Amino acid sequence: MDKTVEHGVDKAEVDRIQERLVSYACDLQYDNLPTEAVHAAKVRIIDTFGALIGGFFDESSRLARDVAAETPSTGATVIGTRMKTTPDIAAFANGTAARSVEMNDYARKPGGRNGHPSDVVTPVFAAAEHMQASGRDYIAAVVLAYEVYTRFADAISDNAFDSVNFCCLGTAVAAGKILGLSPHQLSHCISIAAVPSNALGQTRTGRLSMWKAVATGEAGRAGVFAALLARKGMEGPYLPFEGKNGWCNHVAHKQLSLDTMGGNGVRFGVQDSVLKPRAACFHTLSPILAAEKKPVFSPDG
Numbered sequence: 001m002d003k004t005v006e007h008g009v010d011k012a013e014v015d016r017i018q019e020r021l022v023s024y025a026c027d028l029q030y031d032n033l034p035t036e037a038v039h040a041a042k043v044r045i046i047d048t049f050g051a052l053i054g055g056f057f058d059e060s061s062r063l064a065r066d067v068a069a070e071t072p073s074t075g076a077t078v079i080g081t082r083m084k085t086t087p088d089i090a091a092f093a094n095g096t097a098a099r100s101v102e103m104n105d106y107a108r109k110p111g112g113r114n115g116h117p118s119d120v121v122t123p124v125f126a127a128a129e130h131m132q133a134s135g136r137d138y139i140a141a142v143v144l145a146y147e148v149y150t151r152f153a154d155a156i157s158d159n160a161f162d163s164v165n166f167c168c169l170g171t172a173v174a175a176g177k178i179l180g181l182s183p184h185q186l187s188h189c190i191s192i193a194a195v196p197s198n199a200l201g202q203t204r205t206g207r208l209s210m211w212k213a214v215a216t217g218e219a220g221r222a223g224v225f226a227a228l229l230a231r232k233g234m235e236g237p238y239l240p241f242e243g244k245n246g247w248c249n250h251v252a253h254k255q256l257s258l259d260t261m262g263g264n265g266v267r268f269g270v271q272d273s274v275l276k277p278r279a280a281c282f283h284t285l286s287p288i289l290a291a292e293k294k295p296v297f298s299p300d301g
Contacts, residue, residue, distance in 0.1 A: 064096040
């Protein structure tokens with residue numbers, strides 16, 4: 001066998017990060033997940049669908065559903081309706097609704113980026129419904145998407161780009177696995193997600209618009225769409241992360257590796273995100289909870 005080809009992937013076409021993601025995704029199986037990781041995934045899936053219900057009537061969610069209504073299909077459900085659309089547009093509509101009410105989870109490690117890894121839950125669900133995947137396969141895909149999201153976030157501190165980029169990458173890897181992509185196809189899926197879909201941090205800077213919620217839906221849509229394209233044989237750019245004009249140099253602004261990922265005694269990222277007790281930005285939760293515990297103004301003056 002040609003040593004430049006492994007598992008059907010031409011190693012001249014891929015960089016180390018891309019190769020690591022493909023190998024990790026192919027190896028991850030539900031039966032090998034610890035009970036704690038499975039439980040954590042279930043909790044976050046339930047929490048995210050609850051957040052979607054809360055954000056369903058937000059204006060950004062309504063507009064996203066209006067777009068979905070113009071793309072009827074049998075692919076996946078716009079949750080909360082009887083409407084079906086393509087899996088990528090379902091990912092867009094459901095991802096927007098789940099993000100709109102600020103109830104999604106939060107994760108950050110010292111030196112890394114803050115983010116909301118539960119952004120991956122509804123886009124991966126759209127891919128799973130499209131493929132009529134089992135519940136176990138869906139849970140394993142959520143654990144996988146969380147792992148990709150959180151490991152990238154842990155490795156990067158640059159705030160110039162939006163953390164939804166991690167959602168796009170995590171969704172693409174997990175959706176690719178759900179769609180049954182070969183290692184070769186999954187490699188291109190990752191590239192298609194990494195190179196074209198880089199959201200800027202301007203979304204969360206200064207005066208905020210409804211795009212703050214919609215950026216998540218768009219990232220999930222791009223991740224699912226990358227998997228759909230790769231399944232049909234679409235090629236992505238070579239060396240998407242480590243090439244001269246690739247992701248590391250121009251998005252992360254640093255070289256990085258993903259040597260440590262969940263499994264084999266290493267705790268999974270899905271186990272470490274924090275669930276919000278109130279519908280608010282994570283940084284405001286402490287004063288909110290403090291204010292609820294002790295009124296600012298005494299009723300007796």
